[in-house]
Amino acid sequence: MADALAGGDLLTVFGRCAVDYEGRASSTLGPGDRHVTAKPDGTVLVHTDEGQQPVNWQPPGCSQRVERDADDDALRLVSTRANPDEELVVAFESVRQVSAFAVDDGESLSLTGSEADLRQRILESPGLVEPGFQPLVTERRTAAGAVDIFGEDADGNVVVVELKRKRVGPDAVGQLSRYVDALERDLHADATVRGILVAPSVTERARRMLAERGLEFSAVEPPGED
Amino acid sequence: MADALAGGDLLTVFGRCAVDYEGRASSTLGPGDRHVTAKPDGTVLVHTDEGQQPVNWQPPGCSQRVERDADDDALRLVSTRANPDEELVVAFESVRQVSAFAVDDGESLSLTGSEADLRQRILESPGLVEPGFQPLVTERRTAAGAVDIFGEDADGNVVVVELKRKRVGPDAVGQLSRYVDALERDLHADATVRGILVAPSVTERARRMLAERGLEFSAVEPPGED
DNA sequence: GGTTTGATGTCGATT
């Protein structure tokens, strides 16, 4: 088992265990049946029978080792990392299955429908934002961070576009607002800066917040399957 | 295997497979060795040998079924859900291991060091924010959302406190800023509203943004292990 | 290594 850990295999253990974590936060989990995965990149995942997220975990890059208790011969998986200093201990009281798999996987995921795809769509058809909109730069830096699309409208006004791939809430309004404020500062007071939130839809509270700040919304869907 | 899916077991399959997903976004993944988990609550996880996150997944509540191809006898795991309409298909070309586990887990995770723990600490020792601070309400509603702690300072000014358990960036400043703006509206212009961001530390950009908006920062650590 | 932001984020609470 220690060989598998050292040899680049993906290791899985199913059994009854208790889990302790100490690091950015602290947690304890009493005994129960769980599925534990230790990946060759240092990742550790502890899964119960419910939920998409692991109940405990350790990120890639961690050091992992298997210990066997001198007294009761019980199995323990210990994973540690520095910066931040964190430790995860999975203490098994019984083990039902241990497996080691050699993994051959050369393929990587191809995904469409992301914000990057929406940006591409806007750059190809700027009129989707509004007639006459002209993109000038993407990722333009401001004192408040990088603007998704920086451009100008049909009248030559500066336009800041913030993109979201799905329905937006107050957080996106805050983001757009920060960028508009920062640009008005950067460009002094000589230019009108319009802020347009581009997303499939907007929540009611976000719509009110946009109105209060003089910001706008334009409905555009991210590209679907092609 | 279909029995295990129906019977409340946790099912795992390791083998060479291709994965297709279509829903909020779309993805394809060519053939490779992966570890697939199907939980009795409807969760599906597809893990490669790298990374903490699954390369593909389906959330709890999905309907899952196992199909065997009439022609080549190949195994397929199909998971679907409505609202949003999503489908995940894992098509195996070879299987190295199939396991089904009955899971007995009555314990739940106990975690300390969360934002809720930080709030508790502040309510017990309000002076940590600043001398004379008096909490009045938690989760006070405003037009922009609920404020973490609403209170007043030694001079009777209204104080809005936004809590974060770790170092904060621009997003937290935007959040606090929205709450202060909303409260100044709600309470008309007759009161001074102070906004204080309470967290272990702040990034440089966030510090500048606080200063620009007349907001404040107070360094408080979340409670560690007890 | 720190900072900033996107994500098929997920998850829980509340309306």
Added chain:
DNA sequence: AATCGACGTCAAACC
């Protein structure tokens, strides 16, 4: 069912 904000968020891009 929709909304909102926390999360040991994770992960990537940029500096």
